[in-house]
Amino acid sequence: MSHSMIEVQNLTRVFRTYKKAPGFWGGVKGLFNRTFEDTAAAKDISFTIQEGEFVGFLGPNGAGKTTTLKMLSGLIYPTSGKARVAGFDPSKRENAYRKIFALVMGQKNQLWWDLPARESFVLLRAIYGIPEAQYQKTLDELLDLLDVRAKLDVMVRELSLGERMKMELIAALIHRPRVLFLDEPTIGLDVISQKAVRNFLREYNRRYKVTILLTSHYMADIQELCERVIVIHRGQKIYDGDLSAIEAGQGTKQKIITFEPAAAETFPTHWESKHGKTTRSDDGKFTVRVPSDQVVGVSQEILSTGPVADITIEDIPIEDVITELFTHAPKSIS
Ligand SMILES: Nc1ncnc2c1ncn2[C@@H]1O[C@H](COP(=O)(O)OP(=O)(O)O)[C@@H](O)[C@H]1O
Ligand SMILES: [Mg+2]
Secondary structure, eight states: OOOOOEEEEEEEEEEEEEOOSSHHHHHHHHHHHHHHEEEEEEEEEEEEEEEEEEHHHHHHETTTHHHHHHHHTTTSSEEEEEEEETTGOOOOOOOOTTTTEEEEEOOOOOSOOOHHHHHHHHHHHHTTTTOOOEEEEHHHOOOOOTTTTTTSBBBHHHHHHHHHHHHHHHHTTTTSSEEEEEESSSTTOOOHHHHHHHHHHHHHHHHHEEEEEEEEEEEHHHHOOOOOEEEEEEEEEEEEHHHHHHSSSSGGEEEEEEEESSSGGGOOOOOTTEEOOEEEETTSOEEEEGGGHHHHHHHHHHHHHHHEEEEEEEEBBBHHHHHHHHHHHHTTTT
């Protein structure tokens, strides 16, 4: 029997930002009469997540994803509404709660920069009071799953971005949390490392039934890992359901091919692929969006048109997918 692990009810967080009129007199005026603006970074968000679910948390930049994950982690307080995770109220910041969840932020690191990862792990073992045998077993397993055993004694600052993120994941999981909040864990990683992290998360979720809420910049992460997605836009939940329903949108089935001709004159400025128009940026690079199943064909077409210095194939950024989805067909969803 499954039971709910995360329950969020009307969760709201308002940020107040003070504004200062420009110039000296603006500053003086501000001393007496501070003007401010309240923005709801999260507004009346409600959802329930069952134990063991792997849910994608989507929304354009500034939608309120990080704010929500921070509230669920007890890092910031809600203005109103409530959250319960594994029966705990995160805002109480109880030690017992700390022991059962972890938050990983792709843009922040919790590992000590000037130490080998091993030493950070030892410190975390002490902080969480993990029994030695369990610690060794967990560490061994994670090192194998993520294939970074050889890097354990390398100074963290000397690791590649991908290796560092793998170590961050080990640090987050060393106390065997039951709930994992992942805020853009693959951002900036090369394609190989993204894949490795993704495969690891899938396996880990399957093996331990850990409940995971994942935000990502890359649609591929969500597509490969999550059946269910929650979409927020301007702080409000606008969709909660199967990913497949929003995949009907074009963006998820397309890729972006970017290439740079070896010599400027080999491709005309308005070169058109048979599959779509290219756009040319100031630095001479061409970009074209094509359906995923035509990537190979279009790549061949490009390469047979003229020599290229560089060619890359990328997913459409989630932001664009969501924006297109909810600006073109706001009613067809939810
Ligand atoms: N500490 C803060 N003070 C004021 N505004 C904030 C703060 N943190 C976030 N915001 C604002 O809240 C909104 C949501 O931000 P965030 O949760 O980081 O979005 P996302 O993670 O979806 O990109 C943004 O408009 C952001 O500028
Ligand atoms: Mg964010």
